[in-house]
Amino acid sequence: MSLRLTMLNLFFRGIAKPHLRRTTDPGRAKRMFAITAGLFLSHGRQVRQVETPTTPRILRMEPPDGGARQIILYFHGGGYLVGAPETHRGLAARLALEAGCTVCLPAYRLVPAHPFPAAWDDADAAWDALIASGVAPRDVVLAGESAGGGLALSLLARLCAQGTPPAGVVVFSPWTDLTGQSASLVSNAARDPLLPAEGFATLVGHVLAGHRADDPRASPLFADFPGCPPMLFQVGEREILRDDTVTLATRLKAQGAAVTVELWPEVPHAWQLMVGRLPEADRAVRGAAVFVRGVFGG
Numbered sequence: 001m002s003l004r005l006t007m008l009n010l011f012f013r014g015i016a017k018p019h020l021r022r023t024t025d026p027g028r029a030k031r032m033f034a035i036t037a038g039l040f041l042s043h044g045r046q047v048r049q050v051e052t053p054t055t056p057r058i059l060r061m062e063p064p065d066g067g068a069r070q071i072i073l074y075f076h077g078g079g080y081l082v083g084a085p086e087t088h089r090g091l092a093a094r095l096a097l098e099a100g101c102t103v104c105l106p107a108y109r110l111v112p113a114h115p116f117p118a119a120w121d122d123a124d125a126a127w128d129a130l131i132a133s134g135v136a137p138r139d140v141v142l143a144g145e146s147a148g149g150g151l152a153l154s155l156l157a158r159l160c161a162q163g164t165p166p167a168g169v170v171v172f173s174p175w176t177d178l179t180g181q182s183a184s185l186v187s188n189a190a191r192d193p194l195l196p197a198e199g200f201a202t203l204v205g206h207v208l209a210g211h212r213a214d215d216p217r218a219s220p221l222f223a224d225f226p227g228c229p230p231m232l233f234q235v236g237e238r239e240i241l242r243d244d245t246v247t248l249a250t251r252l253k254a255q256g257a258a259v260t261v262e263l264w265p266e267v268p269h270a271w272q273l274m275v276g277r278l279p280e281a282d283r284a285v286r287g288a289a290v291f292v293r294g295v296f297g298g
Contacts, residue, residue: 044093077146149174
């Protein structure tokens, strides 16, 4: 474990996690996340950034040599409550550079103003806009972290059912089960450096607004993935969302899917966001880029 990761975990445990536990106002949570992202996350200035006037709005991060034919459609995380393409520019830029792809970041609608299924509808619309522009499914990798990973997997289930899956999927600490039945919500409650398990039910209430938590679209843990493409999962061993990955990956492997699961020790939730600041994040993103190049045949 690097010294930077040690210091980051101390900060998260001592300041960030208690703050998240106390924050119940969605507006305040949005403001604090935007400030934190601006202060601590890289801004992706190494790549060309282009905004497309689609619905939803999409921020394109293009490698220096121009817009690549192959695309990573990346859904940002934030519990469906916070985040935006702009807060995830640093991670998207590094993926674009390392994988040699254009990374597209949709600005999907957030709760509590837009509960289920708004974000999911926007994820579908972002995919449909790419395909309508002439991009082939085989030239797209779906990706995302946390809630964005859940969106990517929900979209994947729809595409698999239609027989038009993408080339592959990369998800970081995806939120796949909104029912609250995941064992790691209890077993890792004290071990998770960042996420407080106590806020789970409140956040789910904002997200679903009374809708069934076991709906496979909202909780892709319960979805089917016929003809699933190769998938890469990265998750921290100590995360409360660890079993959201482990349980789904086990099911997919039993069905014959080509699934790679990386369990990282000591890291906090969605540590890949700290790329450029944290050695463990740099290694994780580099490995994800190698996977992307592989499914594209590079």
